Amino acid sequence: MKTVEDLTERFRERGLRVTPQRQAIFGLLHADASHPTVETLHERARSSMPTISLKTVYQTVHDLEAMGEVELIHLGTGSVRVDPNVEHAHHHLICTVCGNVRDVLVDVRDLRLPARDRRGFTVADVEVHFRGVCDDCAARQLS
Amino acid sequence: MKTVEDLTERFRERGLRVTPQRQAIFGLLHADASHPTVETLHERARSSMPTISLKTVYQTVHDLEAMGEVELIHLGTGSVRVDPNVEHAHHHLICTVCGNVRDVLVDVRDLRLPARDRRGFTVADVEVHFRGVCDDCAARQLS
């Protein structure tokens, strides 16, 4: 993900205003690999900016998504995850117990549908979800 | 998916009662490839049974899921889809405009993560979502 300065620039180019709230979110997302929910981002933002509203966080991540600077992904964990890693095509490993998400770099270029399977459709992209249980959760389940 | 008669039998074995509402749902799901939402199933059920409640449909699909007779899948379309095809491992092609879902039979047995990518995790299964636009929606977008 781009730096706070680069995103500030891009927002201005688009005619969007740059506010302290937005910059706080830019900073939280830069180089974050945790795939946070919007709610989680909001909690983190509040630790340095107690009055920022959840609505503002939603608005900003949607603006970032419209500009292609983040992806909002649905992994079946109940709420959307914010993924700032848009530079490298990748997939996800999801813990079905705690919801933690990790990037996997599996190359699925050859995962293309045979023509007969995609007739009637124009396929735009492929998403692979590996589901399992992380070691922490596996250990915790021995109780 | 099993027949209405087989499911009736399986429900009784489990100590679950078989009601006309449940049998109506069994009938709707048998050999249905449309991946309906619970709401859609409810609408269809109401055409022959006007008083059936949405709650009852949720309850029944959850019972079916617990018995392994259907899968409830999250495809990022806003609501859960009911998939009665549990006999054959398969994946999905999703129209991002209208939400229609189609089965694809791509064999991804060889889509295994290299050890370094799955350290710290026990991977249980893999789900592949092909996203695109169906021909109907593509045609409609020329307006």
Add this chain to the structure above:
DNA sequence: TTAGCAGACGACAATGATTGTCGATAAACT
């Protein structure tokens, strides 16, 4: 520098999907 405005802010209410509650009812077993 300042004025003016488009756009963002945050409080709050609304939505849509799903789940919980509970008295009335009906299936299954005797």
Add this chain to the structure above:
DNA sequence: AGTTTATCGACAATCATTGTCGTCTGCTAA
């Protein structure tokens, strides 16, 4: 037929997300 007990369906509650709206504030042009 009577008893037990799970299901039914009306209604309210919950959770994630979005809409409304009056106030406030970056940004820009004078």
